[in-house]
Structures are given as C-alpha cells and as structure tokens.
Amino acid sequence: MNRSERKSGIFVAPGDLLGVIEEFTPGPGTYVEHGTIHSKITGRTLLDMLNKKVSVYPLVRVASVPQIGSMVSGQVLDMKGKKAVLRITQIGQRSLSGFFTGILHISEASAGYVDTMSSVCKTGDIMRAKVISDKNRTFYLSTTEKDLGVIHALCSRCGHSLQQGKRGMQCSRCGNIERRKVSADYGKGAAYEEEK
C-alpha cells in the first residue's frame, strides 16, 4: 500500500507492503522484514488507527460448486446423440478455478419441441443453463427458460461468431445459416467472460 491508500479494506496478496514498524504495529496476517510490514496472506487490510495496528483478514471463500438451481455457463465440449456435454466454468458471474461437467439432454433444452440436438447447440458454443440435478459431480442442466440457452455460437463451417438474423443464426463471414436455442439476451454484450 502506498501512503495515499492506507486504509481498511484494501485487497492485498502475500508479500504486499503494508507499512513500516515506525508507524504501525504488525497484527494478525502480517510479518515484518527489515523494518517493513508485509501481508502474509491474501485478504483485506484492517487499520486500527487508534492503536496504530495493521492486520490482514483472509477472504472468506464461498463454496464454488454448482448447486441445484444455480445458473451456470460453460462451453459445449461434445455432442452425443440427444445430449450435449458442457464444461462448466462459471457459476453466475463468478469464474471457477477448475471446472465441472454438465449434461444437457434434448428434453430439457427448449420449452418447445426440438427434433435434433444440433438445432439446440454445437460444439464450441457457450451456453447459460440452470442446474436441475447432480449425480457424482456431473450436473444435469436445463435451458428451457427464455434467458437460458446459447449465449455465444460459433459457425460450424468457419468458426466465426454467429449473429441472430431473420432466417436463423447467421455467419457474417461465410453466410452459413444455422439453428440454436439461444438465450433472450443473445449478442447483447458481456453475457460471458472468459475464464482468467
């Protein structure tokens, strides 16, 4: 922390400089090296100005496992008959450090009748879905609701992003037209952020 940022609630990582021992007493979550105080952990600072003490409190980690009812997003890895296999990398807006496998069955893909899974999604697409059940850390998904479905589709001929057009999902590069079960906000901005 530089002098102007010395306040509580600053996000710090291990080794970050918090101050010098002439101005602060090192509190929990800190260590002293050559007269300077550093953070021992990843967390947020707490400055006790009365006692001139600096501490770092660990960030509380929220369980990053999808639950039944969770909104998740991820990429379609594979299509197997009436099922799509997804790599779930995000719960809500939060990116996961690992990933989970999700299965979307054709009967849970759309509120209306769908004849073939390839009119729902294709390999490489990004989808938003709701978790409806889980078994051995495989999550069964549904995209029947309006705001669920494909949020980013790729042309199966050339790999370019598809845009919603009058006749279906259209590729602006090669002119290919495809079908998808898209979410209501398809193409309207930051629906999905790449995992960092």
Ligand SMILES: [Zn+2]
């Ligand atoms: Zn194309």
